[in-house]
Amino acid sequence: MPSDSPSAHVHAPNVHALILAGGSGTRFWPLSRRARPKQLLALDGPRSLLQATVDRLAPDVPPARVWICTTAALQDAIRAQLPDVPTDQVLVEPEGRNTAPAIGWSIHRMRQAIGDDIVAVLPADHRIADPRGFRGALAAAARIAVDDDRIVTLGVRPRWAETGYGYLELGDALASAAAGVDARRVARFREKPDADTAQRYFNGGNHLWNAGIFVFRGTTLLRHLARLQPAMAEALEGMADDPDATAARYGQLESISIDYAVMEHLDDIGTVPLDAGWSDLGSWSALDEVLEADADTGSVLHGDALAIDAPDNLIYAEDATVAVVGVSGLAVIQSGDAVLVLPKERAQDVRRVVEMLRAAGRDDRL
């Protein structure tokens, strides 16, 4: 089966994608800025992470069934990047209030159009090396979501003892899974563990990384939300009935993640393993790991980058020439009016730069 043909597993009802694209992280500064957050960046190839998210869905979930939840500040850039997504399916959240309000509000906005269809909630800024493997897992999850009326999440097989992610503790096998799919009940959501616990999870083989990908009937999610977060559900219903009141009311919703608000309260969530080269590209060093090093220099070179006696660097030149001599283990990032130099292993410390710029009122560089 060619990699871009529709997966045979997907039956009616249709699957819609709801891509959460309102984020504004700083971990890819100076490339990421307020007006150009990570999901809009083409970090690992010619297409932005958001575009790649839509591209990899397309054989199974065409742009006509893609919905984007974002902010007013980003909507124009997103519509420009995604001309095939119907413009009124770019939903503009009045303000960022975390994933539970965003998903609940979006599903109310989608409700008329999608009826009892399946919704796959997806982050906009992850990388998946194997799109076909991703579509297979998504199709398997959608089938279980339909057959069992169950929320299903895609879980990533841990590749190291990461302390920065939540984990899914695996329970019983799900009878409804297609042949060859190791679908399980999620016995428990585990928050970001300490190092010892992460190592135990990793060694034990009974935990998956929570990648924030959820598949469910829209009606199912709203039913759970009504029971578990009645105040939020009522407020969202009110906004759906009277859209003019949304701007005023939205900001009063509790800022809470869908995991805390809904998922962690349920004992029947399913999970399908995602073995498709997933990365959340959480830092410059994560990007360095997924990009291929130049054979001559041993460094990852992006753009007009030169390395002389300089192996094992990430040199990312957006729109200038960046020449590096006699160093290793560094990330050297150039974007427009800013340059960042730091050891790859300290990639997280970019936030200290951003904090310093913020404290200095340097909004022109943020």
Add this chain to the structure above:
Amino acid sequence: MPSDSPSAHVHAPNVHALILAGGSGTRFWPLSRRARPKQLLALDGPRSLLQATVDRLAPDVPPARVWICTTAALQDAIRAQLPDVPTDQVLVEPEGRNTAPAIGWSIHRMRQAIGDDIVAVLPADHRIADPRGFRGALAAAARIAVDDDRIVTLGVRPRWAETGYGYLELGDALASAAAGVDARRVARFREKPDADTAQRYFNGGNHLWNAGIFVFRGTTLLRHLARLQPAMAEALEGMADDPDATAARYGQLESISIDYAVMEHLDDIGTVPLDAGWSDLGSWSALDEVLEADADTGSVLHGDALAIDAPDNLIYAEDATVAVVGVSGLAVIQSGDAVLVLPKERAQDVRRVVEMLRAAGRDDRL
């Protein structure tokens, strides 16, 4: 005596300065480019090295007696930087042919105006921390050049066993020197020594660095040139008589330094020690040594530069924000459309970058 008052030692005849400003080095890439070589850069303060050269002369040698030898490509930039130097005293050498042709040709051009006056030949791209000390040495040299009709050079007391400079071996004291001036005959010009020899010169205390600063009557220099380089002298005379033929003939002059062509053949050259914080600023690391480190970070910060946990770096931000975290010993240089990162101790390797760009036909970055 205030530091900008005329030195009492200077008597008639007048001293004229001939500043050699045609150079096109690459050691300050990416700040230095073909159209903006080192002498036009404000590396160590608000004024360019060329402007600082003129400024430090001014109390004794006003701009009206300053002459600049440069190239067609740089003349406009130089006139813009030096509005007080008479425009026809910016002499445009038809092409670069090293210092002997440049000086000989320039003195022919100056001849009508300067008569039997003294000429001080000066590089355009050196740094001198103590301008008053410099003017004192220059005045002492000029007095000897007048009294003895002798070529006099300023020699820099070695501060380490440098292998990159030529040396002046000191001979007998000159009787004509003013009181307190340790003027000597140059017993011999020594080419760039090997490390052992340089160490011996340094330990022995009988050698000075040759800084390329020469003081003489213009007529004296031309007389020596006629005797030692008759072909060149004849060609230069011919150009002086028929300026229209200059462009065609100039390129046929031997490309030879004034040291090789004249100075090393003479046994009566004098030298006056220059103890005035001289530096030829030969590399980014030399610049790092003369600039003051930021007290908070321990790095030299120029422009919009941030250092976090990053001591002992030179961070030079010309027109972007440069943020450096968790590294030390690096030079990080940003200028327009290019960035350079290398250990300070490998500052000379910038030439490898320039060579690579040249080989790749990247004239847009040179």
